[in-house]
Structures are given as C-alpha cells and as structure tokens.
Amino acid sequence: MTSKRYLNALMLLSLFILGSCSDKDKRHDHEGHKTEAKAGTKYTCPMHPQIVQDKPGTCPICGMDLVPMTNQGESSSRSIMLNESQQRLANIHTMKVGKGSIANSKVLNGKLVTNPEFTEVISSRVSGRLEQLYVKETGVMVRKGQPLYKIYSEQLLTMEQEYLLALKQLAAFPNEKRYSEMADAAKEKLELYGQTSGQIDKLRKFGKTDPYINFLAPASGIVAELSAIEGQYVGEGSVLMKLENLEQLWVEAQVYANELENLKEKSIVTVQVAGFESEPVKSVLDFISPQFDANSQIITIRAKLANSKLQFQPGMQANMLLPYGNTSNAITLPVDAVLRDGKGEHVWIKTGDNTFEPRMVKTGIENFDQVLIVQGLKDGDEVVTSGAYLLYSEMKLKKGTDPMAGHEHGAM
The missing domain is CATH 2.40.30.170 (Efflux pump adaptor protein, beta barrel domain)
Incomplete structure (x- = not known):
C-alpha cells in the first residue's frame, strides 16, 4: 500500500512539472495579467543579494522590489540602495555641485x-653687588614695572648725593640759572642709570639716599635666560637676564x-x-x-x-x-568627498530616492578644504560629501566586487 501511494505522488509531481515547463515563459504582473518574462533572467534584492528568484517580486526580508541580474550574477545597475534609517546611521550627507572658485596653496x-624685536636684554646699569633677585628661575612671567633685582651700588649712591646737593643749592639760590641746570643734569644722570621718575621723586621728597636700589622691568615678558645669582658682584653693563615678549x-x-x-x-x-x-x-x-x-x-x-x-x-x-x-568657474568638492585607490579617484552620486552609485572623476589642485574636479561631474549632480567610505564598503560587501571595476570617467 505504501509503495502504491508513493507511485501516485510521483506521477502527480511529474504532471505538475510538465505543466510548469509548458508555460515557463508566462508570468503574471501585479494586476493578474499574463506577461512575457525573458528566459533565463533572475532577480535579486539590492540590499540582500542572497535572495535570488527567477521571477519579479519583492524581497521577503526588507520588502524592496527585486531587480534583474546580469549573466554574471550582479544587478544590472552599479548602484546601492539604503533606506532613510540606514542613511542616518551611516551619516550620509549630500550636496548639489555648482561652479565656484578654489584657491591653490x-x-x-x-x-x-x-x-628678537620683542626681546629685552636686562643688564646692570651700575656696578655693585646683587643683594636680591626677585626672579630666580626661567619661564616666569614678569610685568612692566615689576621689581627684578636689588643692588648695592656706591656709584649710584654718589649720584643720589649729587642730586640732593644740587637741589639744596637751587633752593638757596632759586634765581641762579646754573644751579637749576646742575639739578636738571643730576636728575638726567639718574634716569640714564635706570632710575624711574617715581624713584627720583621719592628721593627729592624725602631727601634721603638709599644704597639699596630696586631696578624695575622695562617691559613685560617671560624670563628666557638668567645669568646672575644673589651676592654676585656685577659690573656696569653685565647681562643679568633676558625677557622675551x-x-x-x-x-x-x-x-x-x-x-x-x-x-x-x-x-x-x-x-x-x-x-x-x-x-x-x-x-x-x-x-x-x-x-x-x-x-x-x-x-x-x-x-x-x-x-x-x-x-x-x-x-x-x-x-x-x-x-x-586662484581657479574660478570650477566645480569643487570637500576633500573628504573624493575617494582614492589604485584605480583612480571616484565619488558617490545620488541618482534617485535612496539610491547611490560611484563615478570616476579627475581632480586638479586642492587645498586643506576643497579639491577641484576637472572631469566627471556637471552642474546639478548630487554628490555624497559624508559617508562615502561606508557606501564603498557596503557595495563591496553586498555585491562582492569592487564597485569601480570597469568604470570610466563620466561626462562633464
């Protein structure tokens, strides 16, 4: 009994196959009308190439329409489709190109x-002993007017005494021009030896000499060199430090x-x-x-x-x-939009809703931001400016081949 049932099932299957073969070129469209299908044509999903059928339809995974395949098993279009969610995840951004200018650098x-125009060399204005250094290491920031060092100088002490004596003589003989000139000369001498107007005014106001004199920074800067130590005896003109602004x-x-x-x-x-x-x-x-x-x-x-x-x-x-x-009236792209490999340079073009395809281009001059497109694009082309590498990788993953294999440069 079992053998008889098996033979009957085999006969029914044979009749079904014969019937299918007699009508193998007949297909139905979405409205139920019979249409002719090209013999041997197979269909695949752009997003899931493992789905292959011998008739049109939709992908059972993503629902996209199947597209015809060539004899080599690739889809007839060198394009790839990504839905809006996938584009957002891949950070795909595009721009329509137009002619502009690019500066070559x-x-x-x-x-x-x-x-060196802003370097200040600090040297001792007078001979004497360095009693104190207010700045003792390099790299320290100092401001103009800030005390740098204190010095004991008999030379400067003598000049202070000369100035005070000239002031006393001028006070005793206010109408004598030569005493006035002597007082002015003594003051200028103190200024030439590094005393500020404030220090001279203090000397005149209190009438008291001080053998320990502070010298102030003539400019702001960072201490780049330090050539002196406390207690050292320095001569007039000895370099003490260097300030760099x-x-x-x-x-x-x-x-x-x-x-x-x-x-x-x-x-x-x-x-x-x-x-x-x-x-x-x-x-x-x-x-x-x-x-x-x-x-x-x-x-x-x-x-x-x-x-x-x-x-x-x-x-x-x-x-x-x-x-x-400078090159004007030229098509330019952001540098990251152009992909380079051993076969040349190419970009990705958006050819339709959610559809992208690669195109070979020739480039010219470029700078840090832009690159000149000499051949391959025309006004109005919508080019991928962000995420192009992901499209390239996705194409190789899904198609199994280099997306630029066999490509030629597009027309301008």
Whole structure:
C-alpha cells in the first residue's frame, strides 16, 4: 500500500512539472495579467543579494522590489540602495555641485621662533653687588614695572648725593640759572642709570639716599635666560637676564630657490599651528632671505604671528600655506568627498530616492578644504560629501566586487 501511494505522488509531481515547463515563459504582473518574462533572467534584492528568484517580486526580508541580474550574477545597475534609517546611521550627507572658485596653496612645514624685536636684554646699569633677585628661575612671567633685582651700588649712591646737593643749592639760590641746570643734569644722570621718575621723586621728597636700589622691568615678558645669582658682584653693563615678549612670534619655513618666482613679500599667508589646526591665523610674509644655502639650495622665509592670548610657544611646529593662484568657474568638492585607490579617484552620486552609485572623476589642485574636479561631474549632480567610505564598503560587501571595476570617467 505504501509503495502504491508513493507511485501516485510521483506521477502527480511529474504532471505538475510538465505543466510548469509548458508555460515557463508566462508570468503574471501585479494586476493578474499574463506577461512575457525573458528566459533565463533572475532577480535579486539590492540590499540582500542572497535572495535570488527567477521571477519579479519583492524581497521577503526588507520588502524592496527585486531587480534583474546580469549573466554574471550582479544587478544590472552599479548602484546601492539604503533606506532613510540606514542613511542616518551611516551619516550620509549630500550636496548639489555648482561652479565656484578654489584657491591653490602650497603647504610648507615651519616652526615658531621668538621675535628678537620683542626681546629685552636686562643688564646692570651700575656696578655693585646683587643683594636680591626677585626672579630666580626661567619661564616666569614678569610685568612692566615689576621689581627684578636689588643692588648695592656706591656709584649710584654718589649720584643720589649729587642730586640732593644740587637741589639744596637751587633752593638757596632759586634765581641762579646754573644751579637749576646742575639739578636738571643730576636728575638726567639718574634716569640714564635706570632710575624711574617715581624713584627720583621719592628721593627729592624725602631727601634721603638709599644704597639699596630696586631696578624695575622695562617691559613685560617671560624670563628666557638668567645669568646672575644673589651676592654676585656685577659690573656696569653685565647681562643679568633676558625677557622675551611672546605676544608676537615669527613662523619660519624654508623653500627651494626655484620656487621664489611664486613668492612675494607682503603676500597673505595662512598659518596652522600644531594642536590648533582649527584656529588658522592670517599673516603677512614679511621676509625672504636674500641668500640661500649653497649646499641645500634652501631659502628661509618668515611671517609674523600675532599671539595676544599667549597660546603659542616658540618651538611649536606649524604649517604655512602660501597662495599659488586662484581657479574660478570650477566645480569643487570637500576633500573628504573624493575617494582614492589604485584605480583612480571616484565619488558617490545620488541618482534617485535612496539610491547611490560611484563615478570616476579627475581632480586638479586642492587645498586643506576643497579639491577641484576637472572631469566627471556637471552642474546639478548630487554628490555624497559624508559617508562615502561606508557606501564603498557596503557595495563591496553586498555585491562582492569592487564597485569601480570597469568604470570610466563620466561626462562633464
């Protein structure tokens, strides 16, 4: 009995297969009408390539319409579809391209150095013994008018006595011009030896000499060098310390001699200091060395760098961007929108709702922000500016091949 049932089921299955084969080219559309389907055509889901059917329909996983496949098993379109949720997760952003301009720049590696114009060398105005140093280490910030050191000086004590004597003589003979001139000369002498107007006024007011005199900072700055110690006897003109004002620095870079034709003094340059790339500073190229190293053929160029916040320090690395011309009426893209590999450069274009495809392009000049598109795009193309690498990876994952294989540059 069992064998008989098996034979009957086999006969029914054979009749079903024969019937299907006699009508294998007949298909029904969504309205129930019979349509002709191309023999051998298979259909797959753009999002789930593992779904393959021999007739049109929808994907059982995501519900998308199936698309025809080529003989190689790939979808006929080199595109990929992502729904809105997937685009948000992949941070996909696009922009419609239009013609604009791009500034071409050459990037030079540079370094920040102190500006000697703002360096103050503190030397002893008089000979004497250093009784006290108010600043005892380098790196300390001092302000203009702040006491730096106290000195015992017989030389200065003698000058104070001469000034007080001249004042007494002037008081005794107020109408005598020569006593007035002597008092003025004694005062100027004290000023030349580093005494401030306040210190001289105090001396005149109290009429008392002081062998221990404080010397004040003539400018603000950071103590870069300290050459003296307490108790040391110093001569007139001895260097005690060096102050560097960092509110303006230099940025120095080097170029080859054959690049000089593109450089001009007073050109506007952009400086990007390491660690502060998001805060580029505009500056002026104010020095081009008139001589170059005979062995390296390198020439030093320099620009001033404003540093009012004191956030930059000498020795920090920096990039100097030199303008090398301007291209107008051109199609430009953000640098991150262009993908580069061994086959060339390409971008991703949005061709329809939730549909993207790659396109080969040729690029020209570029700077830190933009790149010139010489060939491959036209006005109005909608280009992916963020998430292009994810599209590239998704295409390789789902299609199993390089999305740019066999591509040619698109028309402008």
